[in-house]
Structure formats: C-alpha cells, structure tokens
Amino acid sequence: MTANIIEIDTLIVGAGQAGIAMSEHLSKLEIPHLILEKNRVAEAWRSGRWDSLVANGPAWHDRFPGMLFPDADQDSFVPKDKVADYFNEYVNHFNLPVKTGVEVLSVVKNDQTSGFTVTTSEGVYKIQHLVSATGPFQTPIIPAIVPTVEDLHQIHSAAYRNPESLPEGGIMVVGAGSSGVQIADELQRAGRDVYLSVGPHDRPPRSYRGRDFVWWLGVLGLWDAAATEPGKEHVTIAVSGAHGGKTIDFRELAAQGLNLVGRTASFEGHTVTFSNDLADNIRAGDENYLSLLSRADDYILANGLDLPEEPEAHNLLPDPDCMTHPTFTLDLKEAGINTIIWATGYATDYSWLKVDAFDENNQPKHHRGVSSEQGIYFLGLPWLSRRGSSFIWGVWHDAKYIADQINIQRQYQQYETTQEA
Numbered sequence: 233m234t235a236n237i238i239e240i241d242t243l244i245v246g247a248g249q250a251g252i253a254m255s256e257h258l259s260k261l262e263i264p265h266l267i268l269e270k271n272r273v274a275e276a277w278r279s280g281r282w283d284s285l286v287a288n289g290p291a292w293h294d295r296f297p298g299m300l301f302p303d304a305d306q307d308s309f310v311p312k313d314k315v316a317d318y319f320n321e322y323v324n325h326f327n328l329p330v331k332t333g334v335e336v337l338s339v340v341k342n343d344q345t346s347g348f349t350v351t352t353s354e355g356v357y358k359i360q361h362l363v364s365a366t367g368p369f370q371t372p373i374i375p376a377i378v379p380t381v382e383d384l385h386q387i388h389s390a391a392y393r394n395p396e397s398l399p400e401g402g403i404m405v406v407g408a409g410s411s412g413v414q415i416a417d418e419l420q421r422a423g424r425d426v427y428l429s430v431g432p433h434d435r436p437p438r439s440y441r442g443r444d445f446v447w448w449l450g451v452l453g454l455w456d457a458a459a460t461e462p463g464k465e466h467v468t469i470a471v472s473g474a475h476g477g478k479t480i481d482f483r484e485l486a487a488q489g490l491n492l493v494g495r496t497a498s499f500e501g502h503t504v505t506f507s508n509d510l511a512d513n514i515r516a517g518d519e520n521y522l523s524l525l526s527r528a529d530d531y532i533l534a535n536g537l538d539l540p541e542e543p544e545a546h547n548l549l550p551d552p553d554c555m556t557h558p559t560f561t562l563d564l565k566e567a568g569i570n571t572i573i574w575a576t577g578y579a580t581d582y583s584w585l586k587v588d589a590f591d592e593n594n595q596p597k598h599h600r601g602v603s604s605e606q607g608i609y610f611l612g613l614p615w616l617s618r619r620g621s622s623f624i625w626g627v628w629h630d631a632k633y634i635a636d637q638i639n640i641q642r643q644y645q646q647y648e649t650t651q652e653a
C-alpha cells in the first residue's frame with residue numbers, strides 16, 4: 233500500500249443533509265466511513281440561496297429524528313442560516329467524520345479487484361462503497377430560449393439574493409415553483425413591477441383545519457408515495473414558509489399586483505411570447521388545492537378527529553383579469569423590464585463519477601438509490617424512493633435503507649473472508 237493512499241470502507245461525497253443522514257446511519261452500524269465536502273457543511277443552505285429564505289416546512293417536521301431545532305418555536309419556519317447551523321450542530325452532536333474543503337475529482341472502478349479508486353483535491357482513497365450525496369439541485373438550468381439582447385440583466389434563481397442587488401426597473405420571473413413564486417412576491421412587495429410566468433404546478437394549502445400541509449401529506453401517505461415511472465413524477469410545487477407560512481394562491485397574488493402570464497414560449501429581441509395556458513395552469517393548481525382539502529375532510533371523518541371546521545378555505549377568489557384577458561406577447565422594453573430571473577430548476581453533474589451507473593441520458597440508474605454499479609449508491613435525489621426523498625425528513629429514511637444495503641453487502645463479503653481464513 234502506498235503511504236499516501238487512504239483505505240476506508242465507505243466514502244460519502246457531500247456534507248449536505250443527505251451526507252449527514254448517511255453518516256449517522258453508517259455510524260450506528262459501525263461501518264468505517266468518511267464524508268468529503270468540497271465547501272462547508274450544509275453549504276447549499278448557507279450560501280446557495282436567497283437571503284430571506286426560510287424552510288418550507290415547520291421546524292418540528294423539517295428536521296432529523298435525532299435532534300430538535302434548538303431555540304426555535306417548533307411550529308415556525310426556520311431561516312436558512314439556522315437550518316445550516318442545525319446541520320453543523322448535528323455533525324458535532326453525533327461526532328460524524330466530515331472533512332471539509334476536499335473535492336472529489338474522480339471515482340473509477342478498480343481493475344480485477346473490488347472497490348474504487350477516488351482521486352480528491354487532497355489525495356487518493358481506496359474504498360469499497362461510495363454514496364453520492366452531492367445534491368438534487370447542483371447546476372442551474374436556463375432553457376434554450378434566452379433572449380440575446382445585451383441590455384437585459386439575466387440571472388438564475390440560484391444567484392438571486394435580495395431586491396436591492398438587482399438593477400432598478402421591472403423584473404420578469406420565469407417559473408412559479410417554490411423559488412420563483414417566493415422571489416416574485418418578495419420583489420413585488422419591495423415595490424418592483426413584476427411579471428411572473430406560471431406553468432403547471434401543485435399548490436397545497438399551507439394549513440387546513442389546524443394542521444400544516446406537511447402533516448396532511450404525512451397522514452394521507454402522500455410523502456411516502458413511491459416513485460412510479462422514472463422522470464414522470466416531477467411536478468412543480470408552489471409552497472412557502474415566508475410571512476409565517478401562507479398558502480400560495482395565484483388569484484391572491486394577481487390581486488396583490490403581480491402580473492401573471494402563461495408559460496414563456498419564445499423571445500424575439502425584446503418581445504416575449506407566452507403560451508395560452510395561464511388560466512388552465514391556475515385552475516389545475518386550484519383543483520390540486522381543493523382535492524387535498526377534500527381528502528383531509530374524508531380523513532377527519534373516517535378517523536373521528538375533532539379538528540375545527542374551515543369552510544372558507546374552499547372559497548376561491550374570482551378569476552383575475554390576467555386569466556380572463558391573458559397577455560400573449562410583451563415588449564420587455566416597453567414594459568420597463570430590464571431583469572429576467574430564471575427560476576427554472578437545476579440539473580445534476582456527475583462528471584466526476586466515472587462508473588457504469590448512468591443511463592443514456594446521463595441519469596443515475598438505480599433502485600431506491602442502489603445503483604447498477606455494485607458499490608455505488610445515490611442519495612437525496614427527487615423521488616429516489618418516494619415523494620419525500622429530496623426533503624430533510626425523507627432523506628433520513630432513504631439513508632437508513634442505503635446504510636442497511638451496504639451493511640448486508642459487507643456481511644456477505646465478511647463471510648467469504650471467514651471461509652478463506
């Protein structure tokens with residue numbers, strides 16, 4: 233063995249919530265392991281998001297089972313820096329082995345021997361198992377329709393920080409998932425003229441009959457709903473913990489002064505064309521909202537729960553002007569818009585992981601995170617095993633499953649060793 237090659241059973245790449253959960257479960261099983269993190273613990277929560285972001289779920293829910301959020305009202309929505317602090321404290325509390333500031337540069341399968349060789353910015357590792365916990369939201373995606381005119385300031389939502397950091401003038405936000413809708417709302421409240429391009433989405437009630445929607449999704453088994461057809465599960469979900477937690481209601485946002493338009497279809501110079509789908513998208517979102525209310529009502533009835541009635545939650549505001557007289561084209565210059573924020577999602581980057589665990593579209597080939605390359609595991613991806621997989625509480629359960637799979641493999645390997653001895 234070369235002196236500067238470190239041997240360890242399992243390497244976890246990334247010390248976000250996924251890597252931390254993985255380490256906790258491997259520690260419980262006494263599996264020797266190490267987390268390598270190129271930045272700091274929970275860096276995405278620390279520096280990868282806008283200033284005012286709070287967790288989308290209340291503190292009692294968006295956490296790991298082993299520790300409460302310290303000094304927090306458990307029904308409150310914790311600010312992003314406190315989420316990062318929580319994970320830091322978690323690492324200390326459970327004494328988890330993390331090396332920060334070390335980037336994993338490449339992972340290759342060993343030739344004619346088990347395991348993998350991992351090259352990092354600080355040396356080489358020989359390992360038997362690797363868990364990629366590098367995050368579901370790594371590389372910002374901006375669709376190929378961006379306008380090429382020079383006098384437009386364009387950023388991805390990942391680069392947005394606060395209203396003051398944008399040039400004076402109107403703003404168009406493309407994408408109305410949780411990021412786009414919160415950013416547009418913040419900008420409009422800051423006095424900016426804002427257009428929000430709204431595609432298909434789900435929009436659960438923030439709370440209903442005294443329970444937050446995370447509770448409803450839990451008791452109705454919807455967080456746990458299993459992945460069905462790969463690639464078909466993703467639905468943009470518009471939720472927010474901002475302002476103490478409010479239901480996202482596009483009718484209300486229109487009344488508040490946000491200019492809502494349909495999906496952004498194309499640009500020609502300064503002129504943008506929108507699909508004729510705004511009313512359909514809002515109505516489908518309303519259906520989704522109302523269906524959760526009725527499932528909640530059924531659950532209350534079936535289980536004889538004593539929760540307060542909330543009939544007013546079923547009332548929707550009338551169709552706003554933007555639904556009855558939709559805008560199909562807009563000259564950005566004439567409308568005074570000089571900034572576009574693309575809240576259009578993220579892709580993953582596995583260029584460092586040079587193993588046979590990807591399909592023809594470069595997507596991980598796996599079942600519940602166990603990949604097609606033996607010894608390689610994925611964690612934290614949307615719908616890895618269920619709806620909750622990319623969220624704080626869900627990743628903890630997926631990590632438990634993967635730790636068990638690694639343990640099972642190790643036990644088989646140890647059996648062979650015993651026979652050979």
Ligand SMILES: Cc1cc2nc3c(=O)[nH]c(=O)nc-3n(C[C@H](O)[C@H](O)[C@H](O)COP(=O)(O)OP(=O)(O)OC[C@H]3O[C@@H](n4cnc5c(N)ncnc54)[C@H](O)[C@@H]3O)c2cc1C
Binds near residue numbers: 248
């Ligand atoms: C705006 C926004 C708000 C969200 N709000 C919530 C919420 O309220 N509640 C909730 O449950 N979920 C929320 N999520 C979803 C999810 O919880 C977060 O995205 C979370 O950060 C994912 O954790 P992760 O550990 O899987 O990945 P990340 O937090 O992205 O961690 C991956 C880590 O891997 C490191 N890394 C990557 N490549 C390498 C490499 N080659 N070598 C070494 N290290 C590497 C990165 O530096 C990073 O620290 C939100 C997501 C977004 C985008």
